Amino acid sequence: MADDIIFNEHNKDEFPPAHTAEHLLNQTMIRIFGCERSFNAHIERKKSKMSFHLNQKPTRQQEKEIERRMNELIDEDLPVTFEVVSRYDLPDDVSADRLPEDASDAIRLVRIGDYDVCPCIGRHVRSTAQIGRFELLGTNWDEHERSFRVRFKVLPK
Numbered sequence: 001m002a003d004d005i006i007f008n009e010h011n012k013d014e015f016p017p018a019h020t021a022e023h024l025l026n027q028t029m030i031r032i033f034g035c036e037r038s039f040n041a042h043i044e045r046k047k048s049k050m051s052f053h054l055n056q057k058p059t060r061q062q063e064k065e066i067e068r069r070m071n072e073l074i075d076e077d078l079p080v081t082f083e084v085v086s087r088y089d090l091p092d093d094v095s096a097d098r099l100p101e102d103a104s105d106a107i108r109l110v111r112i113g114d115y116d117v118c119p120c121i122g123r124h125v126r127s128t129a130q131i132g133r134f135e136l137l138g139t140n141w142d143e144h145e146r147s148f149r150v151r152f153k154v155l156p157k
Contacts, residue, residue, distance in 0.1 A: 014122045015045040017131045017154045020080060020112070021070070024128065025050060025150065027116035028069050032062065037098075037118070039147075047137065051149045057141040058148060066150070070134035077129035078113030085109060093117060132156040 026037040029052050038050040058066075087107045090096055094109060094117055110120040112128065125131060137151040 014043065014124075016123045016125045018043045018045060018048050019122050020124045020128065021074075021131050021134055021152070021154050022048070022050065023110060023112055023116050023118065023120070023124075024070055024073050024131075025066075025134075025152070026118070027112075028066060028073070029150075032065065032069070033058070047151060047153050049149055049151045051147050053146055054148045055146065057143070058139070063136065063139055067134060067136040070136075073112075073115060074128045074131045074134060076113070077127050078115060079111075079127050080124045081111045083109045083111065090119075091117070094119065 022038075022041060022043050029035055030037065033052070033054050035052050035054050038052050040051040042049050084106050085091070087096065087099065087103055087105055090107065091109070096119075099107070099119060107119045108121050109117055110122075110124060111117045131154050133155045135153050135155055137153060139151065140149040141147075142149075
């Protein structure tokens with residue numbers, strides 16, 4: 001049945017471990033800081049970066065907590081599953097705000113255990129243990145924009 005479903009065109013060739021880590025980092029930031037998902041992300045095999053709007057600059061302890069929590073989630077070996085739903089009947093915990101106007105009627109939701117769910121048509125690993133290890137490379141805070149950029153990479157274990 002899933003082969004009959006037509007999704008929007010997807011022109012990216014994601015590195016599945018880093019792309020799946022992107023989902024985890026989005027939800028981790030939401031849970032730690034109460035922010036929205038990233039407003040800018042550049043996910044690559046060697047190095048990735050994501051930016052978030054926050055109320056204040058995170059402390060060094062909070063930065064260490066991001067890395068600790070990410071590796072804890074990876075070690076939990078959470079399953080990554082997919083579900084196809086109608087764009088007009090999304091679950092309550094899924095926002096349609098970032099769907100393109102021309103989004104297909106069928107939307108693929110990506111679930112990572114009970115931790116995160118969001119619409120996505122990219123490539124992912126089957127479980128979080130396949131991500132490897134999350135390494136926080138550095139951060140930048142822009143006081144004027146109230147934005148926090150996280151630079152990271154994922155390494156095989």
